[in-house]
Amino acid sequence: MDIKDLEKEENEGIENLPLEERRKFLKMGLAVTGVFLGGSVLSLTSLSHASSQINPDLDIPVEGQYPYPKHYSMVMRQNRCIDCEKCVEACKQTNHVPDGHGAYRTAIQERLTTENGSEKREFRPVLCNHCNRPPCVRVCPTKATYKDPETGIVVMDYKKCIGCKTCMAACPYNARYFNHEKYAIDKCNFCIDTRLAEGEKETACAAACPARVRIFGDLKDKSTEIYRLLHTPETKIWVLRPDTGALPNVFYMNA
Amino acid sequence: MTNKSISAIFAETAEPRLATPGMNRATIFFLIVTVVGLSCGVLAFIFGHHIIYNNTREMPWGMLISTYAFWAITSTGLCIYAAMSHVFGGTRMGIISNRMVWMSIICIMGAFATIGVEIASPHRMLIYNILSPNPTSNIWWMGTLYGLAVGCMIIEFAGIVTGLARVALILGVFGAIAEVLANSCLGGVFATLPARPYWYGAQLPIYFLTAAFLSGAAATILFNVLAYKIRGEKMSHAVHLGVKSAGKAMTLVLILYTVATFWRLVSFYVGGPELGRTAADALISGPLSINFWVVEVCIGLLIPMMLIILSRLENVGMMAFAGFLVLVGQFVARYDLVVAGQIVPQNLGWDGLPSYFSYVPSIFEFGVIAGGIGVVAFGFLMGERIFGKTFTQKEHH
Numbered sequence: 001m002d003i004k005d006l007e008k009e010e011n012e013g014i015e016n017l018p019l020e021e022r023r024k025f026l027k028m029g030l031a032v033t034g035v036f037l038g039g040s041v042l043s044l045t046s047l048s049h050a051s052s053q054i055n056p057d058l059d060i061p062v063e064g065q066y067p068y069p070k071h072y073s074m075v076m077r078q079n080r081c082i083d084c085e086k087c088v089e090a091c092k093q094t095n096h097v098p099d100g101h102g103a104y105r106t107a108i109q110e111r112l113t114t115e116n117g118s119e120k121r122e123f124r125p126v127l128c129n130h131c132n133r134p135p136c137v138r139v140c141p142t143k144a145t146y147k148d149p150e151t152g153i154v155v156m157d158y159k160k161c162i163g164c165k166t167c168m169a170a171c172p173y174n175a176r177y178f179n180h181e182k183y184a185i186d187k188c189n190f191c192i193d194t195r196l197a198e199g200e201k202e203t204a205c206a207a208a209c210p211a212r213v214r215i216f217g218d219l220k221d222k223s224t225e226i227y228r229l230l231h232t233p234e235t236k237i238w239v240l241r242p243d244t245g246a247l248p249n250v251f252y253m254n255a
Numbered sequence: 256m257t258n259k260s261i262s263a264i265f266a267e268t269a270e271p272r273l274a275t276p277g278m279n280r281a282t283i284f285f286l287i288v289t290v291v292g293l294s295c296g297v298l299a300f301i302f303g304h305h306i307i308y309n310n311t312r313e314m315p316w317g318m319l320i321s322t323y324a325f326w327a328i329t330s331t332g333l334c335i336y337a338a339m340s341h342v343f344g345g346t347r348m349g350i351i352s353n354r355m356v357w358m359s360i361i362c363i364m365g366a367f368a369t370i371g372v373e374i375a376s377p378h379r380m381l382i383y384n385i386l387s388p389n390p391t392s393n394i395w396w397m398g399t400l401y402g403l404a405v406g407c408m409i410i411e412f413a414g415i416v417t418g419l420a421r422v423a424l425i426l427g428v429f430g431a432i433a434e435v436l437a438n439s440c441l442g443g444v445f446a447t448l449p450a451r452p453y454w455y456g457a458q459l460p461i462y463f464l465t466a467a468f469l470s471g472a473a474a475t476i477l478f479n480v481l482a483y484k485i486r487g488e489k490m491s492h493a494v495h496l497g498v499k500s501a502g503k504a505m506t507l508v509l510i511l512y513t514v515a516t517f518w519r520l521v522s523f524y525v526g527g528p529e530l531g532r533t534a535a536d537a538l539i540s541g542p543l544s545i546n547f548w549v550v551e552v553c554i555g556l557l558i559p560m561m562l563i564i565l566s567r568l569e570n571v572g573m574m575a576f577a578g579f580l581v582l583v584g585q586f587v588a589r590y591d592l593v594v595a596g597q598i599v600p601q602n603l604g605w606d607g608l609p610s611y612f613s614y615v616p617s618i619f620e621f622g623v624i625a626g627g628i629g630v631v632a633f634g635f636l637m638g639e640r641i642f643g644k645t646f647t648q649k650e651h652h
Contacts, residue, residue, distance in 0.1 A: 101305045101312075102311055102312030102313070103312075109602055109605040109606050110605065110606060111604060111605045111606070111607075124605065126602075135448060135449065135450060138389075138391045138392065138447075139391075139392050139393065139394060139444075139447075139448070140389055140392055140394075141380070141383075141384060141388070141389055141392040141394040141395035141398065142379070142380070142383035142384060142387045142388070142389060142395070143383075143387045143388075143389045144383070144387075159379070160379060160383045160387055161375075161376065161379065162374055162375070162376050162377065162379045162380040162383065162384075163304070163374050163375020163376045163379075164374050164375075164380075164394055165310075165315035165316060165375075166392075166393075166394050166444065168312070168315040169315055169316055169448060169450075169451065169596075169597065170448045170450055171450060172449070172450035172601065173601070174312065174313060174601050174602065176312075177312045178304070178305055178312070178315075178375070180303055180305045183375055183376060184375070184376070241450070241601075243449070243528065244449040244450050245449055246449070246450075
């Protein structure tokens with residue numbers, strides 16, 4: 001039909017649209033969103049060799065394409081954070097983080113934003129992103145920091161750390177600090193030695209959070225909450241500083 | 256092949272004329288500066304690096320890293336010019352190249368002294384650089400290659416002193432290759448960090464190499480002129496021609512370096528990440544602007560260029576002053592580069608952070624810098640005293 005003729009037609013409105021048509025339209029929308037979401041989550045979580053799978057089930061991560069038996073990640077449901085700092089305190093106690101000199105493994109950042117004309121305080125919990133392409137691991141001259149082969153967690157071998165601080169300069173997330181008690185660089189390790197090794201399923205910060213902001217788990221296990229959250233099609237998910245190409249494993253959403 | 260006793264060798268190379276009371280006083284003065292200065296660094300091992308130095312979690316690298324880079328870059332430049340003269344001949348710098356090899360070793364010693372007290376646990380470095388090397392780490396390659404380079408240059412210099420010309424030549428070439436690769440890895444340390452847009456990019460390693468050619472030429476002029484100054488002698492015609500060649504090289508590289516600096520800064524204003532632009536602003540109009548415009552640009556580039564033109568490459572005193580100013584400019588340029596890469600908060604916009612962190616080096620950091628200068632000055636004077644004749648005689652091949 002010619003566009004000029006179409007202009008002359010009367011708008012039929014949506015009142016008389018059959019339900020079936022509406023459903024079809026919604027399905028199409030969800031499919032489009034799902035495909036895009038699938039693409040984005042995949043690019044956020046995967047290693048470079050994890051190929052994109054455009055399928056309606058969004059079945060990611062793809063079995064066999066992750067180099068670690070477990071793939072520990074964390075989701076931050078950012079808008080739930082109330083800045084009570086129980087996570088910071090729990091981390092400090094559990095992991096013996098020393099006082100002062102910029103020593104902390106996790107923190108809550110805040111800023112003022114404007115929403116619908118009124119000022120709003122926004123909180124953002126941060127910690128090591130346990131990246132899939134970790135800049136800190138690449139730059140360490142003595143392999144004092146490395147990806148744990150079992151879990152993919154970025155860990156420290158303190159005795160090898162020469163204190164050159166290149167990992168601190170390389171980290172896009174300011175996640176590393178000089179531990180003056182250990183006289184080595186230190187960082188969050190998802191409580192691998194203090195809790196996971198004891199059979200706990202959660203990190204200290206996630207367990208301490210009263211608002212359930214932090215959801216920790218194995219992304220490869222489809223029964224986990226983190227898997228479900230990251231594969232809910234209508235959710236907008238983002239990571240911090242994606243431009244650095246570090247492929248972080250801490251995901252943010254409002255939920 | 257020679258088979259001489261060590262004392263006989265030193266008898267041939269030493270310059271007893273320089274054993275004057277004035278020279279002795281200067282040598283002892285710089286030895287004291289070295290000891291006192293580096294003692295500031297030793298304090299870090301006693302009281303803690305986090306207490307003695309003003310580095311923070313957000314700005315882990317400061318003036319000690321930049322000064323290490325400055326000396327290492329100068330060492331590379333000296334070594335390259337010396338090797339090129341030895342291998343290819345053709346340049347008139349051949350006659351002064353023995354002194355350049357010595358000063359290249361001394362400058363890298365100044366660099367090692369500075370970074371040796373900056374690194375929190377250098378003893379672990381000695382062990383785990385060997386037991387647990389990381390081939391993807393620029394720091395590992397840089398340390399290893401500079402270590403290799405200094406080893407080669409020491410053997411090269413021993414060859415020069417003992418008259419083993421072939422050994423000196425071969426090791427000189429290996430030393431220079433190691434120095435260039437090490438310099439490139441030093442650039443790579445900064446250039447391969449996407450988290451720091453002010454550093455990240457392919458230009459930086461080349462920029463560092465350009466800086467090496469600039470600092471190396473400047474140091475060549477300065478140290479040669481000083482060598483004749485302390486002897487109270489006029490330069491021979493051949494040495495004068497050598498210094499003139501270094502002056503020409505410095506002029507050429509001054510232009511290249513200025514162009515590279517211009518485009519490097521322009522690139523931040525045409526797009527790219529905000530962090531890079533804010534960092535560039537620190538130099539153009541922010542907290543590093545006096546350093547940049549007054550020291551880097553005017554003292555380090557424009558005035559030396561004018562002095563070189565005015566000297567017509569004849570007035571060696573004026574050229575030496577230009578060389579000195581270039582080195583001052585390069586010293587501050589390294590400082591600005593290291594600081595600007597970290598001065599903008601990575602989470603700008605959160606926690607009410609200002610656009611720039613504040614970093615002022617501690618008194619102990621200044622002490623270590625003085626110690627590094629002491630190492631180089633002491634090494635220079637001792638070199639003239641012990642190997643002075645080697646530096647003034649003709650090339651060894």
